[in-house]
Amino acid sequence: MIFVSLDNGSYREKKNKYSEFSQRLIMKPFRFNLPTKIVFGRGSLSRLGDEAVRLGDRCLLVTGRSFARRSGYLNILTEILEESGLKVTVFDKVEPNPSVETVYKGAEEGSKNGCDLVVALGGGSAMDAAKGIAFLLKSKARLEESFAPNEVGEALPLVAIPTTCGTGSEVTKYAVLTNIRKKRKEVLLGEPLMPRVAIVDANLLNSLPGELVAYTGFDALSHALEAYVSRDSTPLSDFFALEAMRIILGNIVEAVEGMAEARENMLYASMLAGIAINCAGTEIVHAMGYYLTNYHDVHHGLANGVLLPHVLRLELQKGFRKLDDAASTLGFENGTGLVKKIEEIADKTGIPRSIRELGVEESELDAMVADVLSYERNLNRHPFPPTPEDIKKLFIVAFSRRDSST
Numbered sequence: 223m224i225f226v227s228l229d230n231g232s233y234r235e236k237k238n239k240y241s242e243f244s245q246r247l248i249m250k251p252f253r254f255n256l257p258t259k260i261v262f263g264r265g266s267l268s269r270l271g272d273e274a275v276r277l278g279d280r281c282l283l284v285t286g287r288s289f290a291r292r293s294g295y296l297n298i299l300t301e302i303l304e305e306s307g308l309k310v311t312v313f314d315k316v317e318p319n320p321s322v323e324t325v326y327k328g329a330e331e332g333s334k335n336g337c338d339l340v341v342a343l344g345g346g347s348a349m350d351a352a353k354g355i356a357f358l359l360k361s362k363a364r365l366e367e368s369f370a371p372n373e374v375g376e377a378l379p380l381v382a383i384p385t386t387c388g389t390g391s392e393v394t395k396y397a398v399l400t401n402i403r404k405k406r407k408e409v410l411l412g413e414p415l416m417p418r419v420a421i422v423d424a425n426l427l428n429s430l431p432g433e434l435v436a437y438t439g440f441d442a443l444s445h446a447l448e449a450y451v452s453r454d455s456t457p458l459s460d461f462f463a464l465e466a467m468r469i470i471l472g473n474i475v476e477a478v479e480g481m482a483e484a485r486e487n488m489l490y491a492s493m494l495a496g497i498a499i500n501c502a503g504t505e506i507v508h509a510m511g512y513y514l515t516n517y518h519d520v521h522h523g524l525a526n527g528v529l530l531p532h533v534l535r536l537e538l539q540k541g542f543r544k545l546d547d548a549a550s551t552l553g554f555e556n557g558t559g560l561v562k563k564i565e566e567i568a569d570k571t572g573i574p575r576s577i578r579e580l581g582v583e584e585s586e587l588d589a590m591v592a593d594v595l596s597y598e599r600n601l602n603r604h605p606f607p608p609t610p611e612d613i614k615k616l617f618i619v620a621f622s623r624r625d626s627s628t
């Protein structure tokens with residue numbers, strides 16, 4: 223069941239009007255591959271053994287430093303895997319925004335124990351570290367020589383089990399790893415990184431604190447909107463992006479408040495948004511957010527959540543009308559109506575109104591702009607590749623409090 227409650231009474235009328243004029247899609251060539259088997263539903267964790275045993279004999283179970291052990295899930299997963307006949311080695315040392323060093327350590331552990339399968343339990347951090355480890359265990363290459371724009375050609379099979387509702391990493395071809403010395407996010411990219419199986423079980427979100435539902439939910443919303451405006455978007459990626467937006471806008475507030483059905487909806491929507499970024503990528507919001515994470519330890523999704531409304535307003539100011547199309551499809555008057563809705567839910571879910579509240583100072587402005595410009599791949603996907611002045615202007619606006627009255 224999709225639990226959606228968009229509070230716009232005239233949705234149907236506007237949708238019909240929209241459909242009359244906008245039946246024709248702007249087609250372009252695309253390639254779509256989703257090799258991931260998705261096992262979705264409450265209780266689907268019990269399928270882990272059956273799925274994993276088809277993929278290997280010796281499993282490296284990769285997870286973070288606290289949640290899995292504290293919640294008891296580490297024991298539950300180990301038991302399920304062992305009862306299915308797998309030998310299990312645990313690597314539970316993944317930190318938020320996993321570093322390249324952690325991935326090497328995990329690979330060493332996997333190699334010592336002859337692992338031929340990786341299982342990831344956690345948020346984007348654990349899943350991405352697991353992807354990096356799966357790559358190193360198969361290819362023996364160095365991470366530093368393999369980051370995008372290079373594409374990796376091989377990796378061990380991976381089963382991904384998300385416990386947050388944001389990154390969609392359980393279905394993406396990306397692993398985002400941090401180079402701590404350079405204070406930089408690097409991306410490992412390639413279809414072999416796409417998990418063979420994603421077990422998507424909303425029971426795992428029961429203990430997720432409301433603020434992490436908000437932060438990871440805003441990450442998923444950023445994915446949907448960035449994929450939608452991306453130069454690499456196609457009608458198929460728009461389909462996933464729009465559905466993700468619709469579900470997130472209708473569920474995020476209740477999900478943050480703790481409603482179980484709304485959380486399950488968010489988990490589903492974040493997976494759809496992951497499929498959208500597989501096709502169309504992320505762009506300026508992520509490029510700007512990386513600075514806040516790398517230099518101020520701001521949660522990835524929170525950084526995106528604070529920046530997203532400012533970027534959308536700039537896109538509208540520059541006359542980028544595709545946002546009006548999204549707004550119309552979703553039942554809003556125009557793009558500004560959609561952005562106001564996003565600002566309203568940001569207020570309701572505790573997303574700060576300014577980057578000053580995150581500890582960032584104006585004296586950092588030039589360094590911030592230079593850092594963003596270094597994420598060229600993201601910026602090039604933007605409908606109008608932003609100039610240094612655009613980025614500076616965006617950060618200056620983001621220092622002042624978000625104002626949704628206009």
Ligand code: NAD
Pocket residue numbers: 286287288289317318319320344345346347348350385386387388389390391394395396397398407426427428429430431434438441522523
């Ligand atoms: P996270 O994985 O860093 O987890 C954040 C915190 O939540 C951790 O302390 C973790 O222990 C805790 N946690 C996780 N699940 C929990 C639960 N159910 N209950 C209680 N606590 C729980 O956060 P995230 O937002 O999921 O992932 C962020 C990372 O993902 C960043 O490194 C980001 O760059 C990356 N990312 C990757 C992709 C991709 O496609 N691979 C896409 C977007 C973001």
